[in-house]
Amino acid sequence: MSENTIPTRRRANPILAYINHNAGILIGLFVMCVIVSTIQPNFLSSKNMFNIMRSISITGILGFGMTMCIIINGIDLSQGSVIGFTSCFCAWIITDVGAPFWLAIPLSLLAGSFFGFINGMFLANTPLPPFVVTLAMMLIARGGCYVITRGNMINVDASFGELGNGYLMGVVPYPVIVMLVIFVIMFLLLSKSKFGRNVYAIGGNIEAARFSGINIRRTTWIVYMVSGCLAAICGIISCSRITTGQPTTGNALEFDAVAACYLGGISYMGGEGRQGSTLLGAIVLGVLANGMSMLQIPWYVQNITKGIIILAAVFFDVMRKKKANAR
């Protein structure tokens, strides 16, 4: 670049920019799809595609919240337990209390979001580390599941299952719609709004953010509240999908969300990461699981493969950054 030409405002084509930014994972995804579909042509059927999308809807929604937590150098380990709590609470309030659906859903959302509120309260106002606070909240929320259900299952009226199992116009599963709507909102929030810039600033250099007058407390608090609220939405979807409140629902799902973030190339040092990449990371996880099932690879091998792929993805990402820094 020459020093004396006046630069013009370049508007990169957003689609090209997206492809460029996610080139590695897109190639990986493409190769995976080619391999699986050659052996199992059924893989490419639209029914299977929507199946994959539905299977990743929860991981995706959680991942959008997790992305913001990781960008500000935090983590939210309580997401999976909040899903469990919300689904149990939802089943309980419908079956045992007898609330109508239109009331049960907002109340469950509120109950689940409360955990995010508490996480945010501690992380914004005390120097406690995110790992500890959200780990404690993970245990508390999981314990809450058992308190509500007394360790049993609570069955819900089958008509509540429409949300988790139904299709829009008989084709697109509702959870996929929910995920896409949330994706658009989260995308705008993180990459277009002032709030999103503050998130990146805090993750990049918290001292610079402080001296620039950014309200670090408020931003941190909101990030964890959003994460908790998204987990609560997942909890309601889970409850509807299996039409029961089970205390084990959502177990360890936060790790799938973390995996989606890292596959999407989020920086483990904070300050970087995009919702579009996390969505792609979730899709890769879904295709991986679906493809291996179609190829009849036993589930225990699937987990090993998943682990290796995550390790490899982060390894290459770190190496690439190291190379870029060495310049």
Next chain:
Amino acid sequence: MSDSALRVEGIRKEFPGVVALDDIHFEVKRGEVHALLGENGAGKSTLIKILSGIYQPDAGRIFIGDEPVSVDSVQVARAYGISVIHQELSLARNMSIAENIFLGRFPAGRLSFVDEDAMWEKSRRLLDSIGLVGLDPAMRVSNLSVAQQQMIEICRSLSENTKILIMDEPTASLAAAEVDTLLDMMRSLRKQGVTIIFISHKLREIYRVCDKITVLRDGKFAGTGSVSELQYDDLINMMVGRDFKDTFPERKSQSGEVFFSASGIRSKRVHEVSFELRKGEVLGFYGLMGSGRSEVMRALLGIDAGTVGNITLNGKQIAIRSPIDAIKAGIALAPEDRKLEGLILKQTIDFNITLPIIGRLIKWLRLDQKLNDEIVDSISKRLRIKTASYESKTLNLSGGNQQKAVLAKWLVTDPQILILDEPTRGIDVGAKQEIYKLIYEIVGMGVGIILISSEMPEVINLCDRVYVLREGRLTGVVDRTELTEQNIMALAIGGIGA
């Protein structure tokens, strides 16, 4: 309205045990570039922190224009138009130039979405105004050079309507061409009526851009004058010329023959440094901040990436690739920051002292407790470490005793060469004397000591010979007979001409 931009009268600041600033008078005229000069620890940083609202003075008054003001927070300082470019850059490296300039004040468009176009356009104009015409505001800050990042910070200050810009050693990590650009930019800011307080150790730069110089020495005002009138010799005398108190012990032993030499030490911050060390010698390394005095040793021991031409120890050529090699060869480094690098504070004295030789004390999973206790006991007595028990945590020791624990830790390895980086920083006068005595006792045993220090009296009174560095280069060696403050300072600060 007078033409005074900023004036301080009788500023005094005390920290527990130290008077950092005493009765400082200092005035800067509007649109002037004013250099603040002084040795390390002269009080420049404290003064800046007071002007920028980080510290509150214990006495004295600050005037902006002719108004007496109290600058009690960073926000207040900014409201008065004072802004500081610190040595460590405070940019978010993951974000674009434009985002950094408007950090925390993002211009909003519809729906509180950030107005990218407005931000880009305003940044463009700011970059233009300081001569960075070719830079795209959408570029990420991490892709910029340090010099360019500094310019971005300056842009940020300008976007806040800064009237007084304080620059704390902005040229310390810049290459020569970048320094030129920065100085040009300072001149153009001066034309726009911005007042600049410029802190630098490099006289050449000061004489190229500044109008006036004020010198601080040991927290006191030492003199002021315009660049055109102030003679080089006067300046050097203002910076030094303190009277020594009788705090140094008597030297009993003499140094022997050369037993160690290193040549062609090179790294990012060090250019072709070579030196020799004699048996039982206290060899000084002096230089102002950023001269690379610690970096020479770091490169020698393989801590920083770099190359060393040739190392000879006792007539044999050796290679040192890492600190482990150095310890094996009998070279120990007591680093600059004893809390960060020298001691494991949460552990006991006992644990810390025997850490370097613990492999020898543990046989088959069993610690030889008796030998361990003997070693700890004898070294602690020899160094007079004052503590109730060797089982107490080093965290609870005084600074002087912590430093002794660091010495003890390295003495148990039986080094031939001991490198001490600022061994008396932050400890009181009595403890300093103790350390000085110990240094003489250690060289009395035939160990060669390399003393890296920014304290002039220490260097003059303790050392047999002193190597002086400036900007990573060796500028001279001063022998015992010629050790004077003036000699050393002249080498450390360099001449005025190009």
